[in-house]
Amino acid sequence: MQELARGFADPVLEAQDVFRAAMRALSRPGRPQRLVTELAPPAPLTPEAAALALALCDYETPVFLDATLAAERAVGDFLAFHTGAPITADPGEARFAFISNPLEMLDFSAFAPGSPEFPDASTTLVLQITGFTGRGLSLEGPGIKGRIGFGAAPLPAGFAARMAANRALFPRGVDLLLAGAGEVAGLPRSTIVGED
Amino acid sequence: MTSHHTGEMPAIRYNFAYLDEQTKRMIRRAILKAIAIPGYQVPFAAREMPMPYGWGTGGVQVTAAVLGPHDVLKVIDQGADDTTNAVAIRGFFEKTAGVATTTATAEATIIQTRHRIPETPLGEEQILVYQVPIPEPLRFLEPRETETRQLHALEEYGLMHVKLYEDIARHGHIATTYAYPVEVAGRYVMDPSPIPKFDNPKMDDCPALQLFGAGREKRIYAIPPHTRVRSLDFEDHPFAVQRFAKPCALCAASGVYLDEVILDDRGGRMFVCSDTDYCAGRQAQGHRGEMAAPAAGQALDVMPGLDPGIHGVPPVLPAQGVDGRDKPGHDGVSDRVGGAGGMP
Ligand SMILES: [Zn+2]
Numbered sequence: 001m002q003e004l005a006r007g008f009a010d011p012v013l014e015a016q017d018v019f020r021a022a023m024r025a026l027s028r029p030g031r032p033q034r035l036v037t038e039l040a041p042p043a044p045l046t047p048e049a050a051a052l053a054l055a056l057c058d059y060e061t062p063v064f065l066d067a068t069l070a071a072e073r074a075v076g077d078f079l080a081f082h083t084g085a086p087i088t089a090d091p092g093e094a095r096f097a098f099i100s101n102p103l104e105m106l107d108f109s110a111f112a113p114g115s116p117e118f119p120d121a122s123t124t125l126v127l128q129i130t131g132f133t134g135r136g137l138s139l140e141g142p143g144i145k146g147r148i149g150f151g152a153a154p155l156p157a158g159f160a161a162r163m164a165a166n167r168a169l170f171p172r173g174v175d176l177l178l179a180g181a182g183e184v185a186g187l188p189r190s191t192i193v194g195e196d
Numbered sequence: 197m198t199s200h201h202t203g204e205m206p207a208i209r210y211n212f213a214y215l216d217e218q219t220k221r222m223i224r225r226a227i228l229k230a231i232a233i234p235g236y237q238v239p240f241a242a243r244e245m246p247m248p249y250g251w252g253t254g255g256v257q258v259t260a261a262v263l264g265p266h267d268v269l270k271v272i273d274q275g276a277d278d279t280t281n282a283v284a285i286r287g288f289f290e291k292t293a294g295v296a297t298t299t300a301t302a303e304a305t306i307i308q309t310r311h312r313i314p315e316t317p318l319g320e321e322q323i324l325v326y327q328v329p330i331p332e333p334l335r336f337l338e339p340r341e342t343e344t345r346q347l348h349a350l351e352e353y354g355l356m357h358v359k360l361y362e363d364i365a366r367h368g369h370i371a372t373t374y375a376y377p378v379e380v381a382g383r384y385v386m387d388p389s390p391i392p393k394f395d396n397p398k399m400d401d402c403p404a405l406q407l408f409g410a411g412r413e414k415r416i417y418a419i420p421p422h423t424r425v426r427s428l429d430f431e432d433h434p435f436a437v438q439r440f441a442k443p444c445a446l447c448a449a450s451g452v453y454l455d456e457v458i459l460d461d462r463g464g465r466m467f468v469c470s471d472t473d474y475c476a477g478r479q480a481q482g483h484r485g486e487m488a489a490p491a492a493g494q495a496l497d498v499m500p501g502l503d504p505g506i507h508g509v510p511p512v513l514p515a516q517g518v519d520g521r522d523k524p525g526h527d528g529v530s531d532r533v534g535g536a537g538g539m540p
Binding site: 011012013015016017019020022023026027028055056057058060061095115116117118119120122124141142143144145170171175188189190 | 211212217218220221222224225226227228229230231232233234236238239261262263264265345346348349350381383384401405418419420421422423424
């Protein structure tokens with residue numbers, strides 16, 4: 001049996017630091033924030049996605065893994081051991097979903113959008129990306145002064161249209177954290193995404 | 197698991213910033229959803245804190261969940277850094293988190309506040325944490341939580357407009373001066389906490405992140421930076437902030453929120469900045485109001501400094517009787533929507 005990769009060396013301070021990166025990311029949509037971690041989780045889970053999981057997930061948050069993550073048993077074991085979160089195969093009941101292959105990701109409608117009375121009861125999607133490009137998409141909405149350009153790769157086809165459909169559900173909808181190497185950016189449901 | 201008792205009393209140790217990690221995670225998740233849905237009240241499982249509710253346990257829990265070792269914390273109570281409440285909360289985080297604290301608005305990374313927004317404009321990297329007694333702006337119009345939740349879900353805010361319009365019918369203007377309701381990002385109607393309506397415009401397009409914590413009612417809500425925040429009003433009765441007839445008696449500032457200070461029992465009074473850091477900063481720069489001590493030497497003996505204990509007009513019961521300062525408390529009872537305001 002393979003040895004389990006370790007969690008945060010300092011769980012209290014590292015969780016706080018990663019949370020602040022996620023909070024900055026969601027309060028300033030489309031502006032990548034520094035997220036540095038020493039974690040070395042089993043592939044294909046990336047260190048940044050793992051750090052977000054360890055900072056935010058626990059027994060109260062069912063976690064969904066996409067097909068490529070679910071195929072690696074060590075990933076589920078790592079997350080279950082370090083967070084205590086139940087791993088669910090049903091994206092509609094997940095509070096967090098980890099997507100290692102955004103090109104083939106499920107439609108947002110597969111995940112929980114919350115209810116009109118409790119729109120917070122919705123899935124937060126963590127997309128593993130390789131990097132930010134700063135163009136291709138235009139963003140406006142809360143947290144953004146005016147309008148900014150944004151881009152990340154890889155993203156699924158029709159990403160702007162998917163985000164527009166999600167925005168149309170507001171205040172229901174899913175929220176996205178895009179985790180790249182050493183960085184995280186947020187695309188909350190409140191953001192209006194257009195083609196640049 | 198059994199343990200071997202050695203007979204020694206363990207030293208009482210707190211986790212960083214007091215709260216346990218599971219509680220912090222739960223609050224942090226609520227904060228992230230609050231940011232994603234500006235103005236919406238996210239329910240959370242508030243914890244008992246080692247202080248009574250009137251002390252702002254909701255704000256304390258939000259601060260505890262957000263705070264890191266490199267933060268610099270400022271705590272104000274109705275604009276003042278030196279009230280019992282502000283001193284106690286600052287001391288709490290110095291002790292449990294070992295963080296640096298400050299009274300200077302510009303130096304703080306996190307500002308926890310009860311009922312004011314600082315006069316010094318906030319910056320991109322700052323976080324303002326409000327202590328909220330009653331988070332539901334519709335509560336005084338509809339006591340049932342299931343009903344108010346439904347009204348928010350349907351974006352049905354007619355009741356609030358009717359209430360404000362009744363104000364106009366009765367008083368000739370909207371009499372609400374504290375906790376004046378706002379619309380956030382064109383969607384949710386939100387209670388900005390009992391700040392004077394003077395502060396409402398500061399919430400609009402604010403570069404700082406604004407977080408709100410209500411401990412007793414277990415709600416967290418947020419306004420992301422650069423978000424449209426509009427005070428509710430009517431075309432024929434547009435929103436307007438309080439104006440003061442004279443500048444601050446100590447630092448001569450105008451365009452800031454002033455408190456009335458009673459000087460003696462013969463009706464002597466003056467108006468001074470509610471924001472004590474702002475006022476002290478202006479005085480340090482050499483600004484002098486009409487009641488300021490002369491720059492050189494002899495102090496005025498009627499003005500022994502800005503004693504928060506004498507800010508007492510009009511007299512109302514302080515919340516829970518724990519507030520060392522008896523400025524108008526406005527912790528959820530009087531002077532809300534439909535109440536008569538105390539300030540000009
Ligand atoms: Zn002054």
